[in-house]
Amino acid sequence: MPIQSFIPPQRTLMGPGPSDVNPRILSALARPTVGHLDPTFVGMMDEVKSLLQYAFQTENAFTIAVSAPGSAGMEACFVNLLTPQDTVVVCRNGVFGARMIENVQRGGANLIVVDSPWGRAVDPQQLEDTLKQNPQANFVAFVHAETSTGALSDAKTLCEIARKHDCLTIVDAVTSLGGVELKVDDWGIDAIYSGSQKCLSCVPGLSPVSFSERATEVIKNRKTPVQSWFLDQSLVMGYWSGEGKRSYHHTAPVNSLYALHEALVILQQEGLEQSWARHKAQHQKLAGGLNKLGLDFIVPQEERLPQLNSVFIPKGVDDVAVRSYLLNEYNLEIGAGLGDFAGSAWRIGLMGYAARSENVALCLSALEDALG
Numbered sequence: 001m002p003i004q005s006f007i008p009p010q011r012t013l014m015g016p017g018p019s020d021v022n023p024r025i026l027s028a029l030a031r032p033t034v035g036h037l038d039p040t041f042v043g044m045m046d047e048v049k050s051l052l053q054y055a056f057q058t059e060n061a062f063t064i065a066v067s068a069p070g071s072a073g074m075e076a077c078f079v080n081l082l083t084p085q086d087t088v089v090v091c092r093n094g095v096f097g098a099r100m101i102e103n104v105q106r107g108g109a110n111l112i113v114v115d116s117p118w119g120r121a122v123d124p125q126q127l128e129d130t131l132k133q134n135p136q137a138n139f140v141a142f143v144h145a146e147t148s149t150g151a152l153s154d155a156k157t158l159c160e161i162a163r164k165h166d167c168l169t170i171v172d173a174v175t176s177l178g179g180v181e182l183k184v185d186d187w188g189i190d191a192i193y194s195g196s197q198k199c200l201s202c203v204p205g206l207s208p209v210s211f212s213e214r215a216t217e218v219i220k221n222r223k224t225p226v227q228s229w230f231l232d233q234s235l236v237m238g239y240w241s242g243e244g245k246r247s248y249h250h251t252a253p254v255n256s257l258y259a260l261h262e263a264l265v266i267l268q269q270e271g272l273e274q275s276w277a278r279h280k281a282q283h284q285k286l287a288g289g290l291n292k293l294g295l296d297f298i299v300p301q302e303e304r305l306p307q308l309n310s311v312f313i314p315k316g317v318d319d320v321a322v323r324s325y326l327l328n329e330y331n332l333e334i335g336a337g338l339g340d341f342a343g344s345a346w347r348i349g350l351m352g353y354a355a356r357s358e359n360v361a362l363c364l365s366a367l368e369d370a371l372g
């Protein structure tokens, strides 16, 4: 039998990502492919840059989309900024903080870990104490929205503390961008990366990044080449830079960038504050319904991410059986627990286009049925 075309089922995606993709974005993806140095495409890339500056609330000139998923944005920040002479304080409160640690270790920089309990925000006081005890530290890294637990950390305060101790900040905004307040310039973030597939509701595979002037200077003044050729942002900027002639670095994922452009146009049309407010409002509706079903949140209310709702699986309930039932009966995907919470939690995403009343209603009634 010859293999046939793949026609995926129509799911409602309410897990930790990818999120439901807005149909406008899917149709942008199907537009004709042009050359990646075509003047029309280059003009669109300039628009992606300025739309990303809006989404990140920054004037950073060095704001682009890495042609690979969020993990590549993460790696781009670490490999470009760090050398073995640096000391990085990584705040870990879940899986993705642990990945930052791996990036630091693999790059050979000195590492100091500040651990906060899983399901809680990073503790600013612990960071402050650690920086006081370790004046040699020159970088602080943390995850703004910990997707593995649903905890939101106070990025503004953590950046203030880092700045006071003369450290540059590296911030993971994969799940926060577009879903909760995030102000790169006001908060003084130096390097930030995100993902296309969460609250931007775009297809997976692109990682918006932004570097402050201070971070850009560090990259420019490196004495040793960045060990990754593909992620070397000085080379990538030669392709993304609006000034002068663009040089070929790699073949940009042309159609995916159309999709990101459309996702960012949608965000701009809605308005950033309105998008944050919509995520919060839908979260409140969902949280009320989940509580009625007897499901308890892992994260205390004031530290909760609206776009990622983690609840304990009730005693005696079969995790896999419930998630399979939702998928098979309702075409609804919710996420399994990750890391410390594997097998004991569900992660219900309300990201981007998925943060709508229809989805909340579907999720609550399907869960009621599955648990009934």
Ligand code: PLP
Pocket: 016, 017, 069, 070, 071, 072, 074, 096, 143, 145, 146, 147, 148, 172, 174, 175, 195, 204, 205
């Ligand atoms: N950081 C966080 C907080 C994430 O949630 C994820 C993915 O879920 C990543 C990094 C990695 O992104 P990607 O899977 O797009 O490589």
